[in-house]
Amino acid sequence: MLSGTAPSGGAAPPTTALASAAGAGISFDGVTVAYRGAVVLESFSLEVRQGEIMALIGPSGSGKTTALRAVAGFVRPLRGRVRIGGVDCTQLPSYARGIGMVVQNYALFPHMRVARNVAFGLLARKMPRALIEQRVDECLRLVGMADFKQRFPRELSGGQQQRVAIARALAIKPKVLLLDEPLSALDAQIRRSMVEELAALHRSLPDVTVLYVTHDQSEALTLADRIAVMRDGRLVALGASQSLYRHPPNRFTAEFLGRANLLPVRLEPSAAANGHLHVSFAGTSLRVSREGAANGDGSLVCIRPHALHLAEAQSANRLSGTVASVQWQGDHHAITLDCHGVALRMVMKPLRAPPPRGAQLDVAFSPDDATLIAEGGHG
Amino acid sequence: MAEIAAVPLRTPAPLPGAWVVPPVLVLGILFFYPLTLIARQALSGGGEALSLDHVVAVVRTNLFQVALWHTIEIALASSAGCLLLGFVIALVVAFVPFPGAREVARFIDTFIALPTFLMALAFTFIYGSAGVVNGALMEAFGYELPPVDFLYSVWGVILAEVTVYTPFVLRPLLAAFSQIEAAQIEVAGSLGARPWRIIREIILPAGLPALLAGGSLCLLLTVNEFGIVLFIGAKGVITLPLLVYDKAIQQGDYTAACVIALINIALSLMLYTLYRNMLARFGGRGAGVV
Secondary structure, eight states: OGGGOOOOSSSOOSSHHHHOOSOOOEEEEEEEEEETTEEEEEEEEEEEOTTOEEEEEOSTTSSHHHHHHHHHTSSOOSEEEEEETTEEOTTSOGGGSOEEEEETTOOOOTTSOHHHHHHHHHHHTTOOHHHHHHHHHHHHHHTTOGGGTTOOGGGSOHHHHHHHHHHHHHHTOOSEEEEESTTTTSOHHHHHHHHHHHHHHHHHOTTOEEEEEESOHHHHHHHOSEEEEEETTEEEEEEEHHHHHHSOSBHHHHHHSSOOEEEEOEEOOSOOBTTEEEEEETTEEEEEEOTTOSSSOOOEEEEOGGGOEEOOTTOSSEEEEEEEEEEEOSSOEEEEEEETTEEEEEEESOOSSOOOTTOEEEEEOOGGGEEEEBSSOOO | OOOOOOOOSSOOOSSTTGGGHHHHHHHIIIIIHHHHHHHHHHHHTTSSSOOSHHHHHHHHSHHHHHHHHHHHHHHHHHHHHHHHHHHHHHHHHHHSOOTTHHHHHHHHHGGGGSOHHHHHHHHHHHHSTTSHHHHHHHHHHOOSSOSOOGGGSHHHHHHHHHHHHHHHHHHHHHHHHTTSOHHHHHHHHHTTOOHHHHIIIIIHHHHHHHHHHHHHHHHHHHHTOOHHHHHHTOTTOOOHHHHHHIIIIISOOHHHHHHHHHHHHHHHHHHHHHHHHHHHHHOTTTTTOO
16 A cells, blocks of 8 residues: 555655655635635635545635645635644645645646656655655556556556556655546546546545545545535535535535525424424425524425435325426436426436326425525525 | 540649749849859859869968857857856746736847847947946946956857847747646646756756757857947957958958858858757747747
């Protein structure tokens, strides 16, 4: 395992990055960053635990890349502190932070062969040559590129270049690994397999803390232990990936993390039971989860499309609607219902006899799959 | 069976290649004919028989050897200075963000458009014995003689040529630097590389084609520089172009002038070949000159 490989022989490496192979947490403490007077990250606070994968997600201009660049030392915060492993590194130059970084367009050095690219950080740290060779071999093996040592970057495919970029970042045994939209330049099929490879890679390097910036919610949900959702330079939601997906705290998060049915509801005064709340939608009483509803004062109910199923005779939490559209999408059917003027999307296994447009359909959902959220959307 | 006749797509021109005649004619009259006259004069000395006697006689003179040495010395030193200064300025303009960086680059570009002797003239006003610097120093410290006197030496010529020809290195370098992804430099920094290593291992290799092309262009131009050397009038500093002028105009020794001119042309052609090879080796785009 790379993270456990001890330097063998030679002088002790001069920087702390290699001396400490173990990962370290990242801490943002009220970080504000401005470019030419325009604030792009405002009072941003976040704790990334050692060894976890934290995904920073949000639309373009939400400040996620700026937050990552603040950790890397490429931008200097106007206010606030950035800590890596508890050490304040706000004023430290980039080269002294002990980080590994992988960017969208790989940024491999075009005039260097693969092995030299991977060795770059170790040479910069003046590691003994024998150790460098050993480490380069280890890292290239880890990413499945051992047979490509003598190639130039231009002789590799996009996926291969990205693997080399990852090997280069890991070679220095970084305390934290910063991934800035690392898969967005790849086509969809390679991206899917790379997501799986990244997940496997982290399983083999469990101590490395990963800050993963992406605008792709499926990458974030697949890879991350926790997700931080950003909007307009602010953190709008934070939580464990599954929990955040199932129980988004606000409208923006609900809609950004995949498709969401949002029903306008009125909270009923009747007492809640079994961790559920009672709400009313178009005269129909529904039970929804209390989880995620901060004060129980939300006015929207979020139900994911896959949480809806065809109602059976004894089903509670029923909704009735008219079929507006049916789409076969290979491995599932996507059906849209018009439910008292609200579009209700559901996905189901492929149906032998899908309902025709205009048909009445009763659907139901489990109270645990429905979350009350605030209408406002900023959380 | 029906016959299929091949129809030519174009009817052949009545005189193929006739378009070559006008440019060849112009080149012949304006360039090759005078060149032939120079070569003939150099090899015949005005007589009928062609021989290398005049060439050997001129090459053996001390004056020619000194001029050749000065030409090469000044060209090499000036080109090296241009490379160094051009690289440093390009680094600052391209990678050190400061307001007005683009304007600075454009201002330096304008030097290309100026006649070379103008810089020599400006240097005379600034560093000359009656120039601004010497005047100020003499007044301030009571010197009887001008304390700054490098201008009328080889160093003065080199400094002026470096000032004039640095943009020829700077322009392709800036073009080459603009091709470097900022992410490469950032990632190099994150991997622990300090600025000097980034310059040496990332920026310099990317700029090398432009440096080589710009440097060989400078070498070519400085070998033939005439105006600066003449205007500076440095004592004892004579170069091949200046020697041609001296022999032809001041002494009326046309044979010697033509011999020296021929050698100067040969030197220039060698350097031009070097320049073209640099472009071919690294590609015009790689060198940032096309």
